[in-house]
Amino acid sequence: MNKDSLNTDYLWFLIIKSLIMKNVDLIFNEKQESTLFGYVMKETENKDKIWFWVTIAMTFFIMLLFALPTIIIDPYFHYHEPLTDYGYTFYRQRYSNDGIVRHFDYDAYIVGTSMTENFKASEASEIFGYNFIKVPYSGGYYKELDHLIKRSFSSDNDIKMVIRCLDYTLLARDKDAEHEEKDTLHPQFKAPEYMVNANPFDDIKYVLNKTILFNETYSTYLNIRNEVPTTNFDSYSNWCSAFTFGRETVLGEYTHTDDVQPEKEFTQDDYEMIKGNVEQNVIATINEHPDTTFYLFFSPYSICYWDTAHSNGTVKWNIEAERTAIELLLECPNAKLYSFTNDFDLTCNLDNYKDQVHYGEWVNSDILVRMKNGENMLTKENYKEYLDEIEEFYSNYDYSTFAVGNEEQ
Known part of the structure; x- marks a missing residue:
């Protein structure tokens, strides 16, 4: 200390x-x-x-x-929205987000994993004409995100629109699997259940928490004297400026191999697991709120992600997993589904990425514009052509350009 x-x-x-x-x-x-x-x-x-x-x-x-x-x-908004006389610096997603969706004033929001952290709510508001907030859960499984969405509908807000990211890497999870990452400021503890449930009796863990009192409550009080404003939903959880992007950076964090494994079979068990995950943790909530429009998109991972999938023999497996989700989601009349995986200029340009999957904030901005314009939207008429296109491209790409010695290509 x-x-x-x-x-x-x-x-x-x-x-x-x-x-x-x-x-x-x-x-x-x-x-x-x-x-x-x-x-x-x-x-x-x-x-x-x-x-x-x-x-x-x-x-x-x-x-x-x-x-x-x-x-x-109330530094984590468990009981009320921010008081106007205080400056709230919020950054701990699993402490703050539940209170944000229940007590803030909004009619649209962006939710998802770290793939959504670089979105700017002000841009979404300008593009779509709603009052947006942003509530990401870094690494959040589908169930955890769905729980947050459900909690948002317990608020008094008339929610018109939800933008939600669907990660490939989290599709193939058991429907009841939950995030195991521990709280970043207290690595000995998992994310706090008492902050995200409706049980008032375990609030004692919040209001009698010494760390919260001395660090968060007191620092929020000091923000008045230091004239620190409340965090906005452009900067909240935005990590873009903290990282270096580009080919050298991306290739420095993984190793290409020419040892390609046999194609992994997509089994009936795989299908049932993905189906259960999507139906329980995405579709059920969409169907419960027919007056809300859900904009869903598959996050565009880089070509290096597909290099790893190619080496592991999982390119076709990934595409079959996506096919399962697409066919289920296209049955929801109040959902619009997008994918940017077939934007090969995007996914093959490593200047857009800091690692195999995480892209810069300019990609988030572009996604908003494209969704507004209806670009890259999947329909019952075009999704099979889309899947054939990405399977052909990522199965036959010359990944040897990422081999050691070819880094400058």
């Missing part, structure tokens, strides 16, 4: 201590008849029982003093 953290902890300790000690003599000084407790103790024979109940009352009083700052300021 650093010096600043110790000073902050000690400051809050002194504040709470001073609040308690102002009244402690009035309550506990048994020897002084002028005190409330001293009078009661002199007038009763059952002193042990009185001590017991007063101790219980004081315990709850102290706990309430500890909890009140977090309840009032």
Whole structure:
């Protein structure tokens, strides 16, 4: 723990201590008849029982003093939207997003994995004409994202539109599989269940959380003095400026191999798993809200992702997995489905990527414009042609250009 953290902890300790000690003599000084407790103790024979109940009352009083700052300021929006007098710096998705979708004012939002983190809500608002927010879950499985979407519809907002990313890598998961990544600021803990459920009794883990009180609640209070504004939904979780993009960067994080494995068979079990995942964690919620339009898109992974799939013998398997999802999703009348995997100028230009799958914010901006214009939309009439096109391209691409010694090609 650093010096600043110790000073902050000690400051809050002194504040709470001073609040308690102002009244402690009035309550506990048994020897002084002028005190409330001293009078009661002199007038009763059952002193042990009185001590017991007063101790219980004081315990709850102290706990309430500890909890009140977090309840009032509410740095993770568990109880209310941001207070106008405070500057909220929010970045911990699995603490903040549930409160954001329940308490913020919006009528459209973007949701998905890290593939959606570089979207700018202001651009989406300008393009589609709605009031957008952005609530990504980095690495979030389909079930976790669906739970967040369900929670959004428990708010008072009239939600007109949802943009949701569908990751190839997360299609083939059990329908009840959940994200195992631990909270980034507390690596010893998983993402907190008490922040995303409707159970008020486990809120004690939030309001009596020392780390949240000293770090998040207190820092939100200090933002007033430091004139730090509340985070906006363009910068929220946007990592684009923190990374280097380009061929050298992408090829530096994986190794091409000429050892190509036999094609993996797409089995009935694979089909049933993907079907169950998509039906439970995507389609069911879409069907429950026929007045909301869902814009769904498959994230455009780079050619290097397909190089790895080619080496593993899973190109055709990936495409069959996508075919399964497409045929199911095209039955939803209030869903529009897009894919940019057949934009080979995009996926083969490694200047767009920081690794095999993550693209820059300019790609996110372009996706919004294309969806608005109806480009790259999949329909019952064109999806088979689309699948044939990407299978032909990614099965026969000359991946040797990524071999060691060919990095400059």
